[in-house]
Amino acid sequence: MQITFHPEINFEAISAEYQHDKRVRVQSLIPMDQAEQVYNSLSKEAPYKLALLRDGRPTTLADNEWKQLPDNQKQSLHTETMQNAAKGIGFIYGRYQLSNQKEPIANLAALHQWLNSEEVLSWVREMSGHQDIVAASAQATRYTAGQFLTRHMDTHSTEQRRLAYVLSFSPNWHPDWGGLLQFYEKNGTPRDAWAPGFNTLSIFDVEHIHSVTYITPFSLTPRLSVTGWFRATPL
Numbered sequence: 481m482q483i484t485f486h487p488e489i490n491f492e493a494i495s496a497e498y499q500h501d502k503r504v505r506v507q508s509l510i511p512m513d514q515a516e517q518v519y520n521s522l523s524k525e526a527p528y529k530l531a532l533l534r535d536g537r538p539t540t541l542a543d544n545e546w547k548q549l550p551d552n553q554k555q556s557l558h559t560e561t562m563q564n565a566a567k568g569i570g571f572i573y574g575r576y577q578l579s580n581q582k583e584p585i586a587n588l589a590a591l592h593q594w595l596n597s598e599e600v601l602s603w604v605r606e607m608s609g610h611q612d613i614v615a616a617s618a619q620a621t622r623y624t625a626g627q628f629l630t631r632h633m634d635t636h637s638t639e640q641r642r643l644a645y646v647l648s649f650s651p652n653w654h655p656d657w658g659g660l661l662q663f664y665e666k667n668g669t670p671r672d673a674w675a676p677g678f679n680t681l682s683i684f685d686v687e688h689i690h691s692v693t694y695i696t697p698f699s700l701t702p703r704l705s706v707t708g709w710f711r712a713t714p715l
């Protein structure tokens with residue numbers, strides 16, 4: 481599959497919107513048949529690993545690694561995650577990196593390739609004014625009930641991230657299920673929040689403070705996305 485922009489995208493309107501507050505949402509980013517194929521891979525094919533902090537350091541655990549953990553270690557990881565979260569630190573969600581996979585998943589590799597195409601990179605450079613953007617990192621993410629990502633900024637010491645993006649593939653998401661991309665003022669006051677959508681791109685300057693709110697226990701489906709950063713260093 482070759483990913484393309486949806487033919488009806490209004491680039492000028494998107495750019496104008498971005499200029500207001502260095503963030504914008506784009507509905508229907510790619511054609512629907514392509515979005516459905518990406519969604520199928522995100523929901524059925526991607527082998528997500530659990531991403532979380534362990535002893536204060538970011539780590540991932542494959543399904544089998546998690547299953548093999550003795551109960552007391554599972555319990556202490558859970559406790560650490562909750563105690564950190566109470567202080568506004570940390571995260572827990574499923575993650576599958578799209579770069580450097582030995583056995584890439586075709587639809588997701590196609591999306592990653594397209595995000596790194598000159599077509600997309602030049603659009604993002606033009607819109608944001610960050611002429612030094614050279615690449616887009618990408619990971620598939622899956623948030624299920626009880627998972628979250630606390631308030632943070634996406635600036636990074638070595639990757640030179642310029643913009644964060646979230647391409648959302650969560651059909652029929654109910655906003656009461658949580659999983660909102662919540663924005664904040666510098667002093668922590670909540671601003672507005674963007675709910676998961678389907679084939680919806682949220683793109684914002686890395687200076688924006690944000691979180692993914694807790695996925696409620698009564699959510700019916702996972703929150704699926706492809707997310708990453710447009711950056712000034714190559715992958």
Ligand SMILES: O=C(O)CCC(=O)C(=O)O
Pocket residue numbers: 621629634646660661690691692705707
């Ligand atoms: O999934 C989202 O909406 C945002 C994810 C995010 O903020 C991150 O991975 O840094």
Ligand SMILES: [Fe+2]
Pocket residue numbers: 632633634644690
């Ligand atoms: Fe983020």
